[in-house]
Amino acid sequence: MARMSLPTPTLHTERLRLRPFTEADADALFGLHSNAYVLRYWDSPPWSEHVRAERFIIACGQMADEGTGARLAMDRVSDGTFLGWCSLTRWNPDYRSASLGYCLDEAAWGHGYATEAAHGLLQWAFDTLDLNRVQAETDTRNVASARVLEKLGFVREGTLREDCVVNGEVSDSWVFGLIRREWR
Secondary structure (H helix, E strand, O other), X not given: OOOXXXXXXXXEXXXXXXXXXXXXXXXXXXXXXXXXXXXXXXXXXXXXXXXXXXXXXHHHHHHHHHOOOEEEEEEEOOOOOEEEEEEEEEEEOOOOEEXXXXXXXHHHOOOOHHHHHHHHHHHHHHHHOOOOEEEEEEEOOOHHHHHHHHHOOOEEEEEEEEEEEEOOEEEEEEEEEEEHHHOO
16 A cells, blocks of 8 residues: 655644754754764664765655654754754554654753653644554663653563664663553
């Protein structure tokens, strides 16, 4: 069956604007993804070439065109600062499921932005895409990310043992799931 495109929405929360990426985001995006500290629990090494940011932005557009998900840039409303991004990927309309992801700049940590952005995106996912299940995965060492998911109502469902090897370092991931009827 031919997939429909999924136009990336612009969503507004109390302090954030979630919007489609543009070419103008490349520098800020590269700054985020080339920071080894921010990406220490990521499933791939930090970027070293700026072209990776341009490819990422092109991939966001392809995702929208193919209807497989949505990746949104996250700006703070008060000053327009780019804080990171959040995404729903692997959207499966038949199973009514998708995967949640997010990546925030170090300066934005500890202010509840990840929870706020994910909440806005999940609201859209349940209301507009009529999802039944959203899954998320996080490195077992990433306590802050696990806390964000638990605050949103996700349940830790299991451990993927040694599922990532980044720069020779092997790590485990936790799988979290959120079911529509548990969403509040």
